[in-house]
Amino acid sequence: MVKFHARRKDNHAQAAVTDALFLLVIISGLTGFLLLFASSYGKGVSDQVTRNDSFEFVSSALKTIMYQSVPRDSGQIIDPQNPDYDQEIDYLMAIVKEDYADDANLTFNTKRNLARSVYTVMKPVGDTHDYLFAINTAQKYVLFALWRTNFKLEGDPNDPDRFQNSVACSDDPTSPTYNNCPTPNGPRGAHSMYFCDPLITDNSVQKLFLRVGTATQAQALINMVQFTNNSFLLSVDSETIRAGVTLATWVATSIPDAEWQTLDCVEQDLAGIV
């Protein structure tokens, strides 16, 4: 015989508490999901916006460099507020092509004009970002100018082979980092301009990009002409060479010696360049 056991009245409350606890567990899960969503929402969009802004800046900078004109004598500068109509001025890219044509190299005059143009255009980000400007053919780098923030590496006292910290240098007496990097000629400045000569056949530039973190790059192609014989006639003794122009920038970071040495850089007198 089957007996019907009615639930006793005093068990009701216990069941209600258990139900409420189940509800609490479900709500905790939902709350966790909501908070996770709130903390991560838009992170990808935000990164994308930053990337877009950086790329837009670098591509605009490259266009500006390639459009602009400079004095043929790099010892002079153009002052648009007080124009000097006796100055001999030409497009920067025309000067580069003309200089390249005779011996496939650029003179210091042209390199200085290029470096100054890049420096002027990149000035808004120059305090916080390092950058490089390069012109290369399939065979070699015709120009490789690098703007680098100077850091002093502080070693780990327990392990001299490791560096623990890097501090910025400055020669500005009002800066908190003033005289962090003393040299026999006085405090080292915060930034330096280098002309480098890396081999295009090794991967030194790619290794540099791996070291510096996220770099934003813009590239363009130009046609360069090179005379192949002594007549210097474009129609007879010349060949057209495709060259790449690269402008890349990254947040200033220290570059380890191993990568730096492969770039074969020579520091330039910044006052003479800018």
Place this chain on the structure above:
Amino acid sequence: MLKFFPPKLHSRGYIGPIGDDIPSLIPIIVGLITFFGAFTYTLNEYNHRSQTFAADRDSLVIANALKGDSYLATYSEFASACKGLRVRGLDYFAGVIDSHQWEEIAKQANSDQLNKLSLIADHLYPLADLSNPGTSQPLLCSHGLPSPPTSDDLALIIDNRQFIVLSFPVAVESPLAVVPATLVVITWKVG
């Protein structure tokens, strides 16, 4: 005569059909408060970030419209791009300054970055206005500021508002040469 009836063993603590459910209300209320708190926080965060992204996007739209292909040949080109701007919910200041003026601005600003930003209004690049031969106009496009805005107007906004700054290099064609300049766009919410 009054009789004392002791409660039955199984009825101890029983305070009625509703009263017995009172302890279960505690986790329910805690759960509801937690859920709606998290929901409100998420909704606010979502709205706030969406507005920020919209402002970032609109600032970039303004900058792209004004700089075109990064080459400014005439004032009318810049002026017509400025007139064509349609942005909702944002006020803005956009001006082009000669890149050689950065040192002058930095000197005047005396290491104060916000001051440096407001001084841009006083160093705008003047470009020849071909519609009025012999005259030149500063490359300026603003909305929600007195016309023409001064560095004091801009400083007031910068001091009191949350703002977005974008800067892009542009090449400007002067009578003498094509010179590098910088387009600076500052935007803030209307209101």
